[in-house]
Amino acid sequence: MLRAGGLYRVLRPLLALYLLKERNRPYRIWVSFLCRIFEGAYGRKRPVVWVNAFFPVEAIYALGAVPFIPEIYASLVAYFDLSRGPIALGGTKLSTDLCSFFRCVMGLAEEGVLPEPDLVISSSHLCDGANKFFSELARFYAVDHLFLDPPYGGGDKAKVYLLEQLRYVMEEASRRLGLPLRDEALSLVLHRTRHIWHFMQEVNRLRQGRPSPFAGSEGLSYVAGMAFYSPGSEEGVEFFRALRDHIAVRVRGGKGYLPRERFRVLWLHHIRPYYPNSIFSFLDARGIAVAFEEPNYLWWPEPRPEAPWESLTDKLLCNPWAGPLERRLQAVREMALSYGVQGAIHFSHWGCRQSTGGAVQLGEALKEMGLLYLLLPGDGADPGNYSPGQTLTRLQAFAEMLESR
Amino acid sequence: MGCYHWGVRVGWSCTYLPVEILEAGGLLPERLLPPPEVPKEDALLDPNFCPYIRSLLSFLQGEHSLQAVVLMNTCDGMRRLFDVVVHYLDLPAFLLDVPRKVDESLIRYFRERLQDLVHWLKEALEVEVGQEALHGAIVRGNKTRALLRRLLEEGVKASLILGLVREGFSLPREAFNDRLKEALSRAESAEGKVKLLMTGSLLEVVPLVELAEGLGAEVTALDLCTGLRFVQEVKREDDPLMALSRAYLRKPPCARMSDGRRRQYLEASMQGVQGVIYYVPKFCDPYLYELPSLRGLCEEKGIPLLVLEGDYTGRVTGGMRTRVEAFLERWM
Numbered sequence: 001m002l003r004a005g006g007l008y009r010v011l012r013p014l015l016a017l018y019l020l021k022e023r024n025r026p027y028r029i030w031v032s033f034l035c036r037i038f039e040g041a042y043g044r045k046r047p048v049v050w051v052n053a054f055f056p057v058e059a060i061y062a063l064g065a066v067p068f069i070p071e072i073y074a075s076l077v078a079y080f081d082l083s084r085g086p087i088a089l090g091g092t093k094l095s096t097d098l099c100s101f102f103r104c105v106m107g108l109a110e111e112g113v114l115p116e117p118d119l120v121i122s123s124s125h126l127c128d129g130a131n132k133f134f135s136e137l138a139r140f141y142a143v144d145h146l147f148l149d150p151p152y153g154g155g156d157k158a159k160v161y162l163l164e165q166l167r168y169v170m171e172e173a174s175r176r177l178g179l180p181l182r183d184e185a186l187s188l189v190l191h192r193t194r195h196i197w198h199f200m201q202e203v204n205r206l207r208q209g210r211p212s213p214f215a216g217s218e219g220l221s222y223v224a225g226m227a228f229y230s231p232g233s234e235e236g237v238e239f240f241r242a243l244r245d246h247i248a249v250r251v252r253g254g255k256g257y258l259p260r261e262r263f264r265v266l267w268l269h270h271i272r273p274y275y276p277n278s279i280f281s282f283l284d285a286r287g288i289a290v291a292f293e294e295p296n297y298l299w300w301p302e303p304r305p306e307a308p309w310e311s312l313t314d315k316l317l318c319n320p321w322a323g324p325l326e327r328r329l330q331a332v333r334e335m336a337l338s339y340g341v342q343g344a345i346h347f348s349h350w351g352c353r354q355s356t357g358g359a360v361q362l363g364e365a366l367k368e369m370g371l372l373y374l375l376l377p378g379d380g381a382d383p384g385n386y387s388p389g390q391t392l393t394r395l396q397a398f399a400e401m402l403e404s405r
Numbered sequence: 406m407g408c409y410h411w412g413v414r415v416g417w418s419c420t421y422l423p424v425e426i427l428e429a430g431g432l433l434p435e436r437l438l439p440p441p442e443v444p445k446e447d448a449l450l451d452p453n454f455c456p457y458i459r460s461l462l463s464f465l466q467g468e469h470s471l472q473a474v475v476l477m478n479t480c481d482g483m484r485r486l487f488d489v490v491v492h493y494l495d496l497p498a499f500l501l502d503v504p505r506k507v508d509e510s511l512i513r514y515f516r517e518r519l520q521d522l523v524h525w526l527k528e529a530l531e532v533e534v535g536q537e538a539l540h541g542a543i544v545r546g547n548k549t550r551a552l553l554r555r556l557l558e559e560g561v562k563a564s565l566i567l568g569l570v571r572e573g574f575s576l577p578r579e580a581f582n583d584r585l586k587e588a589l590s591r592a593e594s595a596e597g598k599v600k601l602l603m604t605g606s607l608l609e610v611v612p613l614v615e616l617a618e619g620l621g622a623e624v625t626a627l628d629l630c631t632g633l634r635f636v637q638e639v640k641r642e643d644d645p646l647m648a649l650s651r652a653y654l655r656k657p658p659c660a661r662m663s664d665g666r667r668r669q670y671l672e673a674s675m676q677g678v679q680g681v682i683y684y685v686p687k688f689c690d691p692y693l694y695e696l697p698s699l700r701g702l703c704e705e706k707g708i709p710l711l712v713l714e715g716d717y718t719g720r721v722t723g724g725m726r727t728r729v730e731a732f733l734e735r736w737m
Binding site for chain 2 (some may be wrong): 093094095098120124127128129131133136139147149151152153157161164272288324325326348350351353355356357358359360361
C-alpha cells in the first residue's frame, strides 16, 4: 500500500487537517512536501532520481525529475520506530561495521518498499561510503549510477574540475532520462534557493535569541530534512519563510521552547537518534536547551541565479565537513560564539568515520573556548545500538558539570 | 640518477602515490606498515576506525625514523588520520588528493596535485625534484615492474612475491631491483590443485597466503593493497608528472575507485580461478561496501567466496585457519 502514489495524494489534506492544531505551520509544510515527493516517486509519472543527502538536489528539480533521498526515508522509518527489521535485513548484505542508515535503506530495498529509481546519482565529498553504496543500489535496481567526486581542497583548479564534473553528470542524467536540462530552469531553481538562503540566514539569526526560541531536536529532524531536500523547490521557500515567521513571533514574545532555560548547548553532527529515545526529554527536563545544530549552519555563499552552475559548485566545495578538519573547527567555533552556548554535544554516529574522526579535536577547540564538551556515542537509525543507561549516565555527568559551573 | 639524501625517509600509505617523485628527490620512500604488535590508538581516533589506521597513528606517535609522511585522500579514515597528524604530531605531512574516476581531465587534475607534492617537498624538506631525476626514477621503477611481471610469468609462489614486495616497501629502488633479480634467478614455478584469487584491502597477514599454499592452493592473483596492483610500464612522456599521473590513475583500480573499472578488473581477475578469498580489515569502508557486489559477481560465476575480516594483528588466527581449511576442503 505504501507504494501507491495515490495514497500520498489522499494523505496530504488529511494530515494537514490532523496536524492543524498539534503542530506549527513549517511542520505542516514539511509533511505536505514529503507527501508530494512520495506521490511523485511512487506515482512514477516523472522519472525518479535517487540522490544522496549531500548531492545538490537543485540540479534534480531543474531537470524536472523527482528527487528521492533514501537516507531521509531511512530516518523517517527510524522516527516511526520501524527501522529494526530493515536494518537486520540490510545487515545480511552490508557489514554491521557500516552506517545503519545505509543498512536500513538496503533492507527497505530488499523488502521492496522504496520507490524504484530511474537513475541513481551520488556525491562522495562528505561520506566516503556514499558512492560505493549508491553504486550498489543502482546495481540492485538495474539502473545507471552517476557520481560526483568533489576534490579534497579548494582553489580555482578544484573548482574548474568540479564544475566540469557537475555539468557532465547532469548532462548525462538529462540524456539518459530524456529530460531537457536548461540553464533557465536551473537559474529559476537557484532563484528559489536564494530566497531559502536568505530565510535560513534570518532563522539562524533569530535562533541566537535568548531564551532559545526553537527546539534543536526539531532543527535536527524536519528543518535539517528540508535543508537537505528542499533547496530549489517552491515548498522550500514556503517552509523557510514560515519557519522564519514562526520563530520571529516567539522571539518577539520572549518565548523559549523550554519552560525555563538554564543552559544552552550546541549539537554537533548532522543527525540525532530518530527512533524513540530519552535524550532530548532529559535535556529538556534539566533546562538544557539545544540552541543550534550543525546541519543548519549556513556554510554556502549566497546563491547566484545568474551563475547557477558556479553556485552549485561553490556549495559543494565550501562544505566545512568535507576537506580539512580546520574548516569544520572554524564553523563550530563560529556557531559556539554566535549562539552563546556553554557546551556542546557531539553525537558520534556508529560507522560515520568522517564525523567521529574529528571529534577529539573539536572537543579541544571548544574546551579552549572554556566550553564543556560531551562525546556521545550512539546510532542515528538503529535502536538496537542505543544503550539508554549509558547514554543517560553520560548526559547526567554533562548536566552536573554544567550545573557546577 | 638522483643523489640520495641518505637517511631521509618518507612514509607513504597507498599505492596511488607515485613513489618515483620521492625517489627523484633523493628520498627513501618507506611504506607505512607498522608492526602489528603496535597498540591501536583509540584516544585521538574513534574505536570504529580501521585497525590499520589506528596502528599507524600509534606508530607515528612513537619513535621512528621517518622525516615526513605522504598520506592519501583514500577514505574518510585516512583523511581524519591526516588531520590528527597535522594537529598533534611534529611531523611534516602531505595529503595527496586522488580522483575516483579516470579520464583525461582527471589525469590533468591529478598531475596538478602531483605538482603540489613537488612544491611541498621543496618547502617542507628542501628537496628539489627535477625533470631529469623524475625520468630516471621512472626508468628504475619500470625495471622493478618488469622484474615483477617476469616473476608472475614464471608462476612463482604468491607468498614469495608478496614477501618480496613487502621487503621492497622499505628498500632503496636499486637494492629492491637486485633482490628481485636474485629471486628470479632462483625462481621455481609452483602449481596448486586449486587456483585462487586473493583480493581485498591491506593484507598484513602474509602467512595467510602460505597457509593456503600449504593446503594445496595456488594463488594466481594478489589483488591487495600490499600486493601487486601495478606492474605495468609507465610510458615515457615529455612531462614526467603527466606520465606518472596517467599510469598511476590507470593502474588496476582498488575498491575505493568507483567508475566500473573495478568490477571489470575483478571479473578479469576471476578468469580461470576456482575460488576467491576476500580479506578486509574491520571498519574498512571501501572494501566493506564493495562486498555485496563481489558476492553477486561470485554467485553469477559460480565461484565460492571466503570473506576474512582482519584486525591488523599480523596473525593467522585459529578461526581464520579453520575457515581457510574448510573453504579449500571442497577441492582436496
